[in-house]
Each structure stands twice: as structure tokens, then as C-alpha cells.
Amino acid sequence: xNYITKKYRRFRLSLSPQQNLLYGFVSYTLAGWLLLxxxxxxxxxxxxxxxxxxxxxxxSTTGLVTVSVFDTYNGFGQFVVMLxxxxxxxxxxxxxxxxxxxxxxNLTHWHQRILNTEFAMxxxxxxxxxxxxxxxxxxxxxxIGALCLYIAFTRAGVEHNFAxxxxxxxxxSAFCTAGFGLYNDSFEQFAGNTAVNTIxxxxxxxGSLGFIVVTDIWNRLTGKTRKITYTSRIIFTVxxxxxxxxxxxxxxxxxxxxxxxxxxxxxxxxxxMTALTTVxxxxxxxxxxxxxxxxxxxxxxxxxxxxxxxxxxLKSTTLTALIAxxxxxxxxxxxxxxxxxxxxxxRLYVATSVFILYATVIFVATLVLAFTEHFSLEQILFEITxxxxxxxxxxxxxxxLSPWGKAVVIFxxxxxxLGVLTFGLAxxxxxxxxxxxxxxxDLAV
Amino acid sequence: xNYITKKYRRFRLSLSPQQNLLYGFVSYTLAGWLLLxxxxxxxxxxxxxxxxxxxxxxxSTTGLVTVSVFDTYNGFGQFVVMLxxxxxxxxxxxxxxxxxxxxxxNLTHWHQRILNTEFAMxxxxxxxxxxxxxxxxxxxxxxIGALCLYIAFTRAGVEHNFAxxxxxxxxxSAFCTAGFGLYNDSFEQFAGNTAVNTIxxxxxxxGSLGFIVVTDIWNRLTGKTRKITYTSRIIFTVxxxxxxxxxxxxxxxxxxxxxxxxxxxxxxxxxxMTALTTVxxxxxxxxxxxxxxxxxxxxxxxxxxxxxxxxxxLKSTTLTALIAxxxxxxxxxxxxxxxxxxxxxxRLYVATSVFILYATVIFVATLVLAFTEHFSLEQILFEITxxxxxxxxxxxxxxxLSPWGKAVVIFxxxxxxLGVLTFGLAxxxxxxxxxxxxxxxDLAV
Ligand SMILES: [K+]
Ligand SMILES: [K+]
Numbered sequence: 001x002n003y004i005t006k007k008y009r010r011f012r013l014s015l016s017p018q019q020n021l022l023y024g025f026v027s028y029t030l031a032g033w034l035l036l037x038x039x040x041x042x043x044x045x046x047x048x049x050x051x052x053x054x055x056x057x058x059x060s061t062t063g064l065v066t067v068s069v070f071d072t073y074n075g076f077g078q079f080v081v082m083l084x085x086x087x088x089x090x091x092x093x094x095x096x097x098x099x100x101x102x103x104x105x106n107l108t109h110w111h112q113r114i115l116n117t118e119f120a121m122x123x124x125x126x127x128x129x130x131x132x133x134x135x136x137x138x139x140x141x142x143x144i145g146a147l148c149l150y151i152a153f154t155r156a157g158v159e160h161n162f163a164x165x166x167x168x169x170x171x172x173s174a175f176c177t178a179g180f181g182l183y184n185d186s187f188e189q190f191a192g193n194t195a196v197n198t199i200x201x202x203x204x205x206x207g208s209l210g211f212i213v214v215t216d217i218w219n220r221l222t223g224k225t226r227k228i229t230y231t232s233r234i235i236f237t238v239x240x241x242x243x244x245x246x247x248x249x250x251x252x253x254x255x256x257x258x259x260x261x262x263x264x265x266x267x268x269x270x271x272x273m274t275a276l277t278t279v280x281x282x283x284x285x286x287x288x289x290x291x292x293x294x295x296x297x298x299x300x301x302x303x304x305x306x307x308x309x310x311x312x313x314l315k316s317t318t319l320t321a322l323i324a325x326x327x328x329x330x331x332x333x334x335x336x337x338x339x340x341x342x343x344x345x346x347r348l349y350v351a352t353s354v355f356i357l358y359a360t361v362i363f364v365a366t367l368v369l370a371f372t373e374h375f376s377l378e379q380i381l382f383e384i385t386x387x388x389x390x391x392x393x394x395x396x397x398x399x400x401l402s403p404w405g406k407a408v409v410i411f412x413x414x415x416x417x418l419g420v421l422t423f424g425l426a427x428x429x430x431x432x433x434x435x436x437x438x439x440x441x442d443l444a445v
Numbered sequence: 446x447n448y449i450t451k452k453y454r455r456f457r458l459s460l461s462p463q464q465n466l467l468y469g470f471v472s473y474t475l476a477g478w479l480l481l482x483x484x485x486x487x488x489x490x491x492x493x494x495x496x497x498x499x500x501x502x503x504x505s506t507t508g509l510v511t512v513s514v515f516d517t518y519n520g521f522g523q524f525v526v527m528l529x530x531x532x533x534x535x536x537x538x539x540x541x542x543x544x545x546x547x548x549x550x551n552l553t554h555w556h557q558r559i560l561n562t563e564f565a566m567x568x569x570x571x572x573x574x575x576x577x578x579x580x581x582x583x584x585x586x587x588x589i590g591a592l593c594l595y596i597a598f599t600r601a602g603v604e605h606n607f608a609x610x611x612x613x614x615x616x617x618s619a620f621c622t623a624g625f626g627l628y629n630d631s632f633e634q635f636a637g638n639t640a641v642n643t644i645x646x647x648x649x650x651x652g653s654l655g656f657i658v659v660t661d662i663w664n665r666l667t668g669k670t671r672k673i674t675y676t677s678r679i680i681f682t683v684x685x686x687x688x689x690x691x692x693x694x695x696x697x698x699x700x701x702x703x704x705x706x707x708x709x710x711x712x713x714x715x716x717x718m719t720a721l722t723t724v725x726x727x728x729x730x731x732x733x734x735x736x737x738x739x740x741x742x743x744x745x746x747x748x749x750x751x752x753x754x755x756x757x758x759l760k761s762t763t764l765t766a767l768i769a770x771x772x773x774x775x776x777x778x779x780x781x782x783x784x785x786x787x788x789x790x791x792r793l794y795v796a797t798s799v800f801i802l803y804a805t806v807i808f809v810a811t812l813v814l815a816f817t818e819h820f821s822l823e824q825i826l827f828e829i830t831x832x833x834x835x836x837x838x839x840x841x842x843x844x845x846l847s848p849w850g851k852a853v854v855i856f857x858x859x860x861x862x863l864g865v866l867t868f869g870l871a872x873x874x875x876x877x878x879x880x881x882x883x884x885x886x887d888l889a890v
Contacts, residue, residue: 253816291822292815299808322801329798330869352797353774356767359804363744370737371698377736377823424775 018426025418029059032084041077049406056410058084060417061310063179063280063392064383066399066406070182075165081180082169088417089176089207089310090138137206138175145171145203152195174203177311179280179392191283192263200281201273208277209235210309230341231317235306238316239276246272246300254293256284275300278311280392286382287395294378294395301389302358312390312416314358321351350421357420361388365412372404373397383409388416463871470863474504477529486522494851501855503529505862506755508624508725508837509828511844511851515627520610526625527614533862534621534652534755535583582651583620590616590648597640619648622756624725624837636728637708645726646718653722654680655754675786676762680751683761684721691717691745699738701729720745723756725837731827732840739823739840746834747803757835757861759803766796795866802865806833810857817849818842828854833861 015023032055035041037048046067053066058081069081149167158166166182173180183189190196213232218224250257251268260267270283275297289297304313321336324343328336336343362384369380379395386393387409401409415423460468477500480486482493491512498511503526514526594612603611611627618625628634635641658677695702696713705712715728720742734742749758766781769788773781781788807829814825824840831838832854846854860868 290815292812295808295812295815295822325794326798326801326805326869329794329866330802330873332870349770349774353771355801356771357775360771363740367737367740370740376821377740377826378821381822421774424771425777428775 016426018422021418021422022426025059025414028084028087029056029414032059032080035080036073036077041073041080043074043077044072046072049403053406053410054081055084056413057392058178058180059088060390060413061085061088061176061178061278061312062387062390062413062416063173063181064387064394064398064409064413065180066401068184069180070184078165078169078182082172085176085178085180086172089172089178090134091310141203141206142171142175145175145199148199149196152193152199156190156193156196170200171203174200174279174281175207175310177204177207177277177279177305177309177390179274179278181281186282188283188285191260191267194263194266197266197270197283200279201270204273204277204279204281205239208279208305208309208311209239210306210311213306213309231307234320235316238303238320239306242276242300242303242316243269243272246276246296249296250293253296254289256288256290271297272300275391275393276303276305278304278313278389278391280386282393285396286393287379289395291378294382297393298382298385301385301391301393304389304391312388314354314389318351318354321348322355324348325352354419354421357424358388361412361415361420365408368408369405372402372408384412387412388420390416461871463867466863466867467871470504470859473529473532474501474859477504477525480525481518481522486518486525488519488522489517491517494848498851498855499526500529501858502837503623503625504533505835505858506530506533506621506623506723506757507832507835507858507861508618508626509832509839509843509854509858510625511846513629514625515629523610523614523627527617530621530623530625531617534617534623535579536755586648586651587616587620590620590644593644594641597638597644601635601638601641615645616648619645619724619726620652620755622649622652622722622724622750622754622835624719624723626726631727633728633730636705636712639708639711642711642715642728645724646715649718649722649724649726650684653724653750653754653756654684655751655756658751658754676752679765680761683748683765684751687721687745687748687761688714688717691721691741694741695738698741699734701733701735716742717745720836720838721748721750723749723758723834723836725831727838730841731838732824734840736823739827742838743827743830746830746836746838749834749836757833759799759834763796763799766793767800769793770797799864799866802869803833806857806860806865810853813853814846814850817847817853829857832857833865835861 029052033048033052036046036051036055039045050066050072053064054069054072056062057064063085069078073081146167149171150163153163153167154160169180169182172178179186181187187196187200213235217232247265247269250271251265252258254268257264257267257271267283270281271286273279274281278301286294286297302314303319304315305311307315307317321343324336325348336348362381365384365388366377366380369375369384370377373380375383375397379397382393382395383397383401385391390413398409418426474497478493478497481491481496481500484490495511495517498509499514499517501507502509508530514523518526591612594616595608598608598612599605614625614627617623624631626632632641632645658680662677692710692714695716696710697703699713702709702712702716712728715726716731718724719726723746731739731742747759748764749760750756752760752762766788769781770793781793807826810829810833811822811825814820814829815822818825820828820842824842827838827840828842828846830836835858843854863871
């Protein structure tokens, strides 16, 4: 037994950080899949492919579902799903590193490297401080969120026992930007409920903003640092601009929202927030949106959340790097400058590659679905962008996908959670030492 | 008079090369527009906006039309249109530089700089050799093309007088990858005519391959150089791979083509060729294509032709640079290598910026058309990709566009011909000396 453990340890150590992440995600997905396949966890029979879809969707915190979680799985099954997106949300690596840390009181260099890759963090954040903040932050926010949701749900007339389970489940789901719900219409019945809208938004924004930003704010509030870091400043700015822009577009240009009277602003903000934080809840049917607004939502999902948070997408920092490249070329500048700082070349390379890889995966997946499915281009493009960004919004086609279509979406969700570049490196990289160069005021991408 | 000329000369010299190009294109477009607005050139009344559309489409060698050129303009009007796409095709700058060269026997440094920008050429090609080749090549190929087309047309039963005009017009149109035709169904009536298909394909490929490649081959054939240049090798390879791939996809996956019996391969090849060379003729209705094949055609149009040719699009060399970046990142290489050569950083920056700018323009234009028009996403995306790539293929919506839609397409065609980066630099660049660094085996992007 000891021999096998040693062999396994040596095997893991022989892998690159990216390969470790890949195998980690695959293991968790398979474990979740096997559990969900057991009739013990099910209310009604469900196909193996659908179970794999749900397991992948949960571990990748996407929230796309081919079958209703509430109708298909019993309380234990729902708990398994929650466990999967909790693990996926705070990150497989953060999680296992924490276990290791709490046991040994020390962090190996090997784990540090993985963590660096997983969250693409600038070096000047201390790993141990970071981990402590992650755990306190996660438990704290999720508990407060569950309490608030419980009050809001019972006030809205939800029965006590279900309200307890529902508030915990949705609090974790919102914070992990998983978007899994116990209601088959997501939160459409709470469209006018300001309390529920606000709580879910705060949870999702906290989760998607990322531990890095929160640590930063915490250090600023407790006086440990004098000013907010460069990366946090960028993340804040992008979030504000895109949230405001998205809300504006939906508020003024979406007929199905503009006919609402009391909750028009709340509804507009919530759908913009849900796409950008990649939480993926919705309070109005997304499938009913007009083409231009669907395109705006696709853009928001494409950009997605911040690095080192629980959300997916291209990441706001990558977006700024791309804008900086474009701007500097148009201005005929040789240096790429953004927010008054020169962005290091390495980061620009990474941002560019991620953008190209992202575009390639979306195009290829859309092309395959165009062959296998009979939906419109906007429905397919929306589904794929939602999957790769681990958002979970849908125009309503997920359940009607063909087996081939489901397999493609499973693959895309997986790549989306792992990150296109990490996936590419895990599969293709030649073995060599992974060197990261420390640069001043590094922008995480 | 001399004073005004001097003043004008000084104004032009004060501009950056990109601004010169911009003003040049604007001037030619406006001149063409004014001419086409004159009733003298018209068969029937046509709105000013449609005239502007046709003029822009011609000077940008796009070939999208809101009204039928044959039904709207008389022989003189058609000649004006041909003149515009001939000017656009061999390039406003090449043309005026040649005029200057033939008059003075010398080329100013100022013109050299503009020419360098216009065709993004590696420095080791000599400008004067290049210009001589351009003119000989253009006149030669267009004449031979017209003769061949005349024989093919008369054999197909076209009346003598019309065949003369038609063969000249279509030969120039094909070589300049303009895609303007005198038939309202493009070449659908010649779908089974192998001679016409072959002649048009050869003309379009010669034009789109670019003078740079042809000069290269010429030098190789005449023994001036021992081996083909790096850039030409890449251009050849990309063209072959994409042509074969596109033909394959249309041959096997497009129902409207696979039902054809005799001309199935010819038809498949022609539609792939027309998208990739950006000539924009078609022999089957593109609007009848299924969604996946439309997406493949969109990809071909997006990539487009080679640099320094008459075609548009992202350019095959930019594509290879992007693939090289992606590949080197996935392999965890620090150097970006393609075809055994290291690609210089400057070229990578340009390729990346062009890609991002292209994607941005396509997204924004598609979003605007989604607001103003009532067509499907694939129709709009196809139209915009066709316009920015100066291809001219359409699913048939061009004539039905709203005035706003037409204005957007005009703008996109204009940017497409000028190049997104050139346009950006013309509008935004700060005044400083334009320095190009000579690098060994430079890849033109
Ligand atoms: K999600
Ligand atoms: K064209």
C-alpha cells in the first residue's frame, strides 16, 4: 500500500503543473459521475451521458443542465452536486493545497507552482496569506449568504425545511458562480424580489471578483497596505464599466425587459451581472431575448470574470491586455501601456494566445454543433460561449442537444474550467522547467 | 495654380503614409460617387446612397451591390465601375507611384514609404522591379484572361459585341478580385462551364496570390534567384491547404452541391476559391447553403488572400503568425517559430493587433446590423465578413438592407480595403517618424 502511494506520488511529481491540474479535474469529474450514476442518489432513472454532463457542469461550475437537478436527484444527489461545484468553485488546487497546509503547516514548492498557474497570480501575493483568506472568505461569505437567503426565502413564503436547504445550496452555488439551482426556472419566480436579487448578486460578485481582489481590499482596510494593487484597480474598473454597459443595453434595447414596470432596472442589472460574473442564474427567459441583446450577453459571457476568482471566461485582465495591445498599435507606440504602467511582454503573449485559443475553440465547437444540431446560429453560439465561459445561461436548447452535441458541450465546459492555455500546455508542452519571471506590478492574465 | 499645387504637395507630405492612403481612397471613392450620380452614366434613376455603395464597393474591390450594375448603369457607367475596381485592385498607391515613375524615371523616398505600408512588403524586394512587374503582370494577365474569356463566352453562345465587353470587364474584375459582374446571378448560368470556371479561377488566384509571389516565381524562373522566398512558401502552403479543405467541406457537406452530378467538384472548388481569393463570384446561390457550410465559407472569407495581392481578408501570413504564436505557447516555447524560422516580434505584434481589430470591427458591425436589420445572425455575420474581407459574396440580403445597414456596410468595406490597422493608424497615430526595422527573412503581414 505504502509502495503504491509512493509510486503515485512520484507519478504526480513527474507531471507538469498543467498536467496535474488536468488529471485532478478528470479525477473529480469521474468520481462525481460514478456517484451520480448510483440509483441511491436518484429520484428517477437518468442516462449515463446526462450524469456525466451534470458532473462536468458541476465541477466546472458551469450550471448548464440537460436534466433538472431537482427532479432527477434526491437530497443526497443534490448534496453531491453541491459538493462538486464547491470543490470546482474554490478550486481543486486551492482545496488540496489547503488540506496539505492544514496537515503539515507547510507548503511545498511544487504546490506553489501549481497554485501560481491555477490562479495566474502575480508573485507579490503570499501564498499562505492567500490560502487563509480564501478559506475564511469562502466560509464566511457563504454562511452570511445562506442566512440572508433564508430570511428572504421564508419572507417570500417558502416552507421552512426546504428554505434551509435551498438557502445553503443557492448561497454556495452563487458564491462559486456555479449557477445550479433547485428551481427549474432558475430564479424567474423571484424576478421582482429585490432581496433575493441583491443577495445573489453580492454573492456572485464577491466570488467572481476573486480572492486576490478581496485579499487586496482586506489588506487595504486593515491598514496592511497603503493603496490598492494595479491588478485590483483594473479588475474593478472593467467590472464597473461592463456591468453598467450591459445593464444599459438590456434596460433600453430588450423589449421583454422594457415592458416590465417595477423591476425593470433590477432585472436588467441581474441579467448583466449573471453573464459577467458567470454565475448563470436568470430571472427572465434568456431564450426570449432579441438578437442584438443576445449578442451583448454573449460578449459579457465571453469576457467573464476576474482571474483567481471562482468565475470563468476570458478574464477581465486579459481583455485589458488586448485593448492595450490594440491601442498601442493604433497609436504607433512601441511600448504597450495601460493605466500608466508598461505591461510585460510575457503577459501580452499569454493574453494573445488565450484570445486566439478561445476564438478557435468557440469556432470549432460552433461548427460541430452546426453539423449535429438543428438550432439557429445564435442559439449554438450562445450555448458554446456559455459553456467555455462556465456561465450556464442558455437559450433553452441544452436538454434537446443530441448525444454528440452533449459530448461537445461537456468537452467545452471542461476546457473552459481548466483554461484553454492550461489545457493546451497539459496536452502539448514539452517537458522543461517551468520558469516564471517576476516583474514589477505584474498584471495577472 | 502653381501655388495651390505646391500647397497641396506640402499638405500631402505633412501627412503620415497611412493618412495619405486614407485620403487617397476617400478621394477616389468620392470622385467615383460623383460620376455615378450623373444621369449620363445611368440607365435608370438610382439613389445617392446606392451610388455611394457601388462606388465604395468598386474602389474597395468588394463587389457587394445594392442595385444591379448592368440594369442601373449604361456602358459608360459600367466602364466607370470597372475603372474604380481596376484602380482599387492594383492599388491606389501602386498606380500613382507608377504614374510618377513613368514621368520622372525616379521614385521619391516618400512614395517608397507609402508603398511599403500599402503592401507590408519585406524590404529586400526592390521597389522599382516590383512596380515594373506589377504593370506587366496586370496588363498581361488581364489581356490573356479577356481573350480566353471571349472564346469561352462565344462558344457558350454569347453574342459577339456583348462578349467583347463582357470578357474585358470580367477579366479585370476577376484579376482585381473585385467580383463585379454584368450578370445579375453572377456566374450561376456558367456553373457547368469548365472553361469559364477555370479562367476565372486562374485570374483570381493570380491576382490574390499577389505581385510579391509572382515576382518571386518570375525571378526563380528567369534564374535571378536560386530558391523561393520564405513568405512565398508560406503563402503557397496556406492557399493550398485552405483551398483543399474548403473544397472538401463543400463537396461532402453541402446538400445543394452534392446533388449536382457532373459539376460537383468544379462547383465545390469554385465556391471555396471565390471565398479564399476574395474575388466573390459564385456559381450556386450562397444563400441556399446550410449553416455549417456557411460557417466554413465565413472562415475562408475571414482568412482571405495573401499580402501585396489584390485580395482582402486577414491575410494568409497573419494567419500563420497567429498559429505560430498559439503553437509556441502551447508547446511552452519562448521563441515563436514557424516553418523553421523565428518570426520577429514586431510582426507578431502587428498580426495580433490586426486579429483583435478585425474581430472587434466584425463584432461591432454585426451588433449594429442586428439592431437595424431583421435578418438572421448567419446572414448578417456573412455580410459583414464579406464586406471587411472585400469578398462580395452574400446570402442575398444586400439589396434589402436599410439605409443604416447600407451605411455600416459601406464603412466596413472601406476599412476592409484600407486595412484595420492602417485605418486605425491614419485616424489615431501620433506624429512621429515611421521607422521600419529590416529583419532577416521577414514575414509580411
Ligand atoms: K456558472
Ligand atoms: K471581391
